[in-house]
Amino acid sequence: MRFVLFVIGLLPVCAFGQSNKSLKQELDSMYVLDQRNREWLAKLGNNQPLTDSLSALYKVDRTKLAGMLWTEQVKIDTSNLNRAEAILKEHGYPGKTLVGTPTNETVFYIIQHSNKIPAYLPLIRKTAEAKELPFSLYAMMLDRSLMHEMKPQQYGTQVTCRQQIKTKQSRCFVWPITDAKAVNERRKEAGFTLTVEENANRLNAAYEPELTMDVMKKTYAF
Structure with missing residues (x-):
């Protein structure tokens, strides 16, 4: 674990210079996938039309809809995390300078929804202190890390x-x-x-x- 943290600590906070439009587009798509099912799940209990619509869309019984959405989300989260880690290795944290706002928040949310918080928390802090990411997001990740501990x-x-x-x-x-x-x-x-x-x-x-x-x-x- 110490070795992993050391290596991550060497990652650049962000890549300064011209924005990366293709990376921005990719991250925007990853964010949609990270949030979509979570937003639906949060609304299912109080939104009968949405529940019926999604049940019909996925061809699944209403009682099994939530479980199906979570199963799908786990697969999405795994794929997103793998790609996010590759992006981090290539670019460092894709912050405001590189991809603009709010796209700079995408990798934060992907990590926040993973089991990799301890490994990347120092990088998120450095990124926030460099004002490439809202400090409030680092605060959220710190709180989640403390809760898990x-x-x-x-x-x-x-x-x-x-x-x-x-x-x-x-x-x-x-x-x-x-x-x-x-x-x-x-x-x-x-x-x-x-x-x-x-x-x-x-x-x-x-x-x-x-x-x-x-x-x-x-x-x-x-």
Whole structure:
């Protein structure tokens, strides 16, 4: 792992100079594939016409639609990640200078949806510090990395849904935050426009500033 991180650390943050139109077009297509099924899945429960339309399109029963979409997405994510890693080796991170905005966010989302976050987090930070990528995206990846490591997050961007041990009911909530009293100040500095409370409401998740890792582990099943 140390060797992998070292090699990635040698990658250039981005390739400066003229924009790369062909790369931009490819990344835009990859972004559509990264997001399409995820957007559909987020809407299925509250959008009957969409559910019926997709069931007809894919010729699959409504009860099996979500599973089919996720299976397809796993294949897409694998293909996208393989191509993104090849692009990183050739160009470094394709940032704002090389492919413009919002195309510069594509590789971020592909990594964010993969198991390669620990390997690429330092590169995402360097890219954000170079202003080739919004710093808020680095903050999101940092939070996800901390959550995966079962540590409190910094910016309150990550939500999880867990079964409560006592009630056996599932509940979605904001993952515990380090120094929650100052989280909105940190969010503002990172470039977020919503407070942690507003973001939780957007995601239909509960926010409990006092929630600690210890309390969470005793309250929810993992």
